[in-house]
Amino acid sequence: MAGRILVQARDPAKLSMDIQNAIEERRFNDTWKFYEQHIQMENFPRKSVVSKLLTSFVESLDVQWLEKAYGLVEQAFEEAPRAYLAVELILEISYLFQDGMVDPRKKSNAPLIAMKPNNTAVNIALAGCLLFGTTRKAEQLLDMMPRVGVKFDANLLIVMAHIYSGGTGLKSMGVEL
Incomplete structure (x- = not known):
């Protein structure tokens, strides 16, 4: 049947x-x-x-x-709490910046603008995701980056390649902890 x-x-x-x-x-x-x-x-x-x-x-x-x-x-x-929490924190803050929701001209937004995720924060969070195998969270972070104005750099491109190639973690990149 x-x-x-x-x-x-x-x-x-x-x-x-x-x-x-x-x-x-x-x-x-x-x-x-x-x-x-x-x-x-x-x-x-x-x-x-x-x-x-x-x-x-x-x-x-x-x-x-x-x-x-x-x-x-x-x-x-x-779960891989540190990597997960780092990505969640960056994503939560990023939601405030997506699509230009925060006006940088307002003085009251200065503390929030100081918390805006940058390449270094994203690279660290992505490396943690790769290390602990939370690739879905890494993909969410990668999807959020262009919406909040975080630019891609060489380090980020290397981490992205490992995430999308199914890399099993930082060991596949030759990094030992």
């Missing part, structure tokens, strides 16, 4: 929105389902989404959701 298998492609940004909507509507079963789909697709959602998810689960005071929140925190600490 021939049968069809339907595969539904999901967009990570759409899943993040689904998570946030389910949180706001206090549909925690749906929230958890969307979260698990996101994890299967590309690992953790953005830090702000995970924060809302944890907060809502804890505020529910329901044992089931408290246990889920605890498990989620444990899971986050088991």
